[in-house]
Amino acid sequence: MEGEIGPEERGDRRLARAEPKAAEAGRRRWRLHAGHESASEPLRPSWTAAFRPRAFTEPRPVSSPNPKPTSQRLVTLDGSRGEGGGQILRTALSLSLLTGRPFRIVKIRANRSQPGLRPQHLKAVQAAAELGRADALGAEVGSRDLVFRPGAVEPRDMTIDIGTAGSTGLVLQTLHLPLALRAKTAARVVLTGGTFNPKAPPFPFLEQTWRGHMANLGMPLALAMPSAGFYPRGGGRLEAWIEPAQPKPWTRTTRGDLLRIRGVAGVANLPDDIARRLRDRALERLADEGWGVDLEIETVRWPSPGQGAALCLTAEHAGTVAAAFVGIGERGKPSEMVADEAVGELLDYLSVPDGAVDPHSADQILLPLALAEGRSVYTVSEVTEHLRTNAATIRAFLDRSILIEEPPFPGQPGRVVVE
Numbered sequence: 001m002e003g004e005i006g007p008e009e010r011g012d013r014r015l016a017r018a019e020p021k022a023a024e025a026g027r028r029r030w031r032l033h034a035g036h037e038s039a040s041e042p043l044r045p046s047w048t049a050a051f052r053p054r055a056f057t058e059p060r061p062v063s064s065p066n067p068k069p070t071s072q073r074l075v076t077l078d079g080s081r082g083e084g085g086g087q088i089l090r091t092a093l094s095l096s097l098l099t100g101r102p103f104r105i106v107k108i109r110a111n112r113s114q115p116g117l118r119p120q121h122l123k124a125v126q127a128a129a130e131l132g133r134a135d136a137l138g139a140e141v142g143s144r145d146l147v148f149r150p151g152a153v154e155p156r157d158m159t160i161d162i163g164t165a166g167s168t169g170l171v172l173q174t175l176h177l178p179l180a181l182r183a184k185t186a187a188r189v190v191l192t193g194g195t196f197n198p199k200a201p202p203f204p205f206l207e208q209t210w211r212g213h214m215a216n217l218g219m220p221l222a223l224a225m226p227s228a229g230f231y232p233r234g235g236g237r238l239e240a241w242i243e244p245a246q247p248k249p250w251t252r253t254t255r256g257d258l259l260r261i262r263g264v265a266g267v268a269n270l271p272d273d274i275a276r277r278l279r280d281r282a283l284e285r286l287a288d289e290g291w292g293v294d295l296e297i298e299t300v301r302w303p304s305p306g307q308g309a310a311l312c313l314t315a316e317h318a319g320t321v322a323a324a325f326v327g328i329g330e331r332g333k334p335s336e337m338v339a340d341e342a343v344g345e346l347l348d349y350l351s352v353p354d355g356a357v358d359p360h361s362a363d364q365i366l367l368p369l370a371l372a373e374g375r376s377v378y379t380v381s382e383v384t385e386h387l388r389t390n391a392a393t394i395r396a397f398l399d400r401s402i403l404i405e406e407p408p409f410p411g412q413p414g415r416v417v418v419e
Contacts (some may be wrong), residue, residue, distance in 0.1 A: 018111035029291040068249075072101060073101075074147075075092070075103035075172050075397060076105075076106070077396060079105050079108035079109060082389030083389045084111025085109055085199075086120075086121050086387075087389060087393075088389060089105055089108060089117075089124070089125070089257070090124055090170060090174045091393045093124060093148065094128075094175075094176075095149050095393075095397040096148055096179050097128060097131065097153050097178040097182075098181060099148075099398070101149060101397055103397075104145070104148040106144065106145050108146060109121070111113065115346070117140065117144075117146070118163045119162055120162050120164070120171060123160055123166070123171055124174040125146065125148070126139060127175055128150075128175065131153060131156070131158070131175060133149040133152055133153075133154060134148055134149055134151055135149045136148050138221060153178055154233060155178075155187050157189070158175065158187070158190070159190045159191075160189070160191045161191075161193070162191065162192060162193030163234075164194075165197070165231040165232055167194050167197040167201070168191035168193045168221055168238040169203070170197075170200050170201065171193075172240055176240075177368060178215075180244060180245045180283060181247075183242065183247065184244060186242060187241075188239070188240070188242075189242065191240075192236065192238075192239045193234050193238075194229040194236055195227075195228050195229045195238055196228060196236070196310050196328050197231070198328050202228045202312075202326050202328065203228070203236075204310075204314075204324050204332055205326060205360065206223055206238075207225075208314055208320060208324045209323055209324045209360070209361055210364060213361055213365050214368070216250055217247045217368050218243065218247060219243070219247055219368060221242045221243060223238070224238075224239040225237065226303070227302075227304055228268050228302040228308065228381055229304065229305075229306070229307025230268060232306070233307070233411070234305075234306065236304065245300065245398075246372075247369065248373075248374070249372045249418075250318070250369060250374065251375075251377045253354070253356060253378065253415070255318075255320040255353070257317065257352070259316045259318055260277055260294035261286065261296075261313060261316070262297070262316070263279070263282055263295075264297070264300055265282070265309075266299070266301065266302050267300075267302070267308070268301065268302045268304035268307055268308045269304060269306065270307050271309075274329070275299040275301075275309065277335035277336065277339075278338060279299055279339075281335065282297055282311060282313060282343055283295070283324065285340065285343045286346075288312075309335070310326070310329060310338070312324055312325070312326045312342065313342045313346045315349065320356060323346075323349055323361070325346045325349065327340070327343075351411060352413050355379050355381025355413040355414075356380070357380045357381070358380075359380060359412055362378075362380040362382075362383075362386075363386040363389075365378070366391060366394065366416065368419045370394045375419055376416075376417070377416070377418075379413070379416075379417055380414045381413055383407070387416070400419065401418070402417070403416070403418075403419070404416055
């Protein structure tokens with residue numbers, strides 16, 4: 001496999017990938033600028049604290065941290081609307097558990113090459129049903145029609161084996177809010193499957209970016225990846241410790257100065273030369289684009305039952321959550337192409353200097369903010385179909401006003417207002 005990149009998982013969401021950490025003898029790091037922390041330190045998240053509107057308006061203020069559903073009637077959702085993937089299902093499962101509202105979703109993942117429930121979606125349904133003592137009619141692989149009727153949420157430690165290389169991150173995000181908002185003590189969730197998945201949040205994004213945003217919203221959690229999981233073998237392990245919490249409103253309409261760009265080029269059971277090629281390509285591209293200052297990329301090896309490779313690039317801005325972008329390898333895919341994917345997403349983000357939130361996080365923080373008491377406002381580097389779709393799904397369950405404003409010109413941010 002010399003000169004090629006290992007396999008990847010076909011997930012449900014467009015997201016960047018790669019991974020921090022992994023200490024093995026002989027690990028080295030390369031950098032274009034000196035003066036940063038030692039190579040033995042893991043990548044850590046860093047956080048503190050003229051538009052034209054689209055639809056999704058209808059202001060309806062909410063006075064409780066847990067907004068009341070509009071009714072207990074069955075919510076009907078069209079899974080082919082908007083981005084047409086598994087996001088509609090996952091958001092609906094979370095909100096059904098939190099509001100007690102049953103729902104029916106038809107045309108599940110109708111816009112995907114393999115429509116219907118895939119194993120990772122089925123595991124999310126089954127785990128949500130277990131957590132909320134729910135009835136789930138149509139819960140089987142390939143099903144395009146599901147009816148979910150929740151009971152009382154009973155927070156507990158959970159162990160979930162997806163059984164394939166399906167995304168562990170997406171299943172975790174489905175369970176996170178119901179556990180955090182309903183548990184009285186910290187809950188531990190252990191998931192086995194894929195931890196590096198295209199179109200789904202890979203571990204480094206979860207650890208550095210998603211976890212940082214959750215901390216900003218008053219929802220702390222801890223994450224660990226003892227083993228990486230790549231397509232087709234899977235077998236990765238994601239562990240999460242979720243603290244009881246209530247989300248709080250949040251406002252951020254600018255981002256601070258760029259402090260530095262960090263990177264990790266990693267392989268699992270593949271030649272070290274692949275990691276070096278990922279690193280060298282990223283360094284070359286970023287230097288050519290004028291981002292060679294305060295830039296360092298290290299190479300690592302990840303423990304895994306299978307083979308894989310990935311590159312993670314993280315932009316750290318003052319006073320803003322670090323934004324991680326990941327390229328993931330697959331058989332026959334040149335290292336340079338993998339690096340270009342991560343670099344391309346990073347450069348797109350950097351080209352919109354007033355976008356406080358990266359495009360992958362924009363829709364993921366929307367749900368906790370819709371459950372928070374008070375007004376939230378944030379700018380985004382890109383308004384995506386995932387963001388629009390999540391807004392529409394949330395409004396099917398909750399009486400919240402969600403306004404999404406598109407940027408009037410390229411290079412300017414969009415804006416999201418939750419009333």
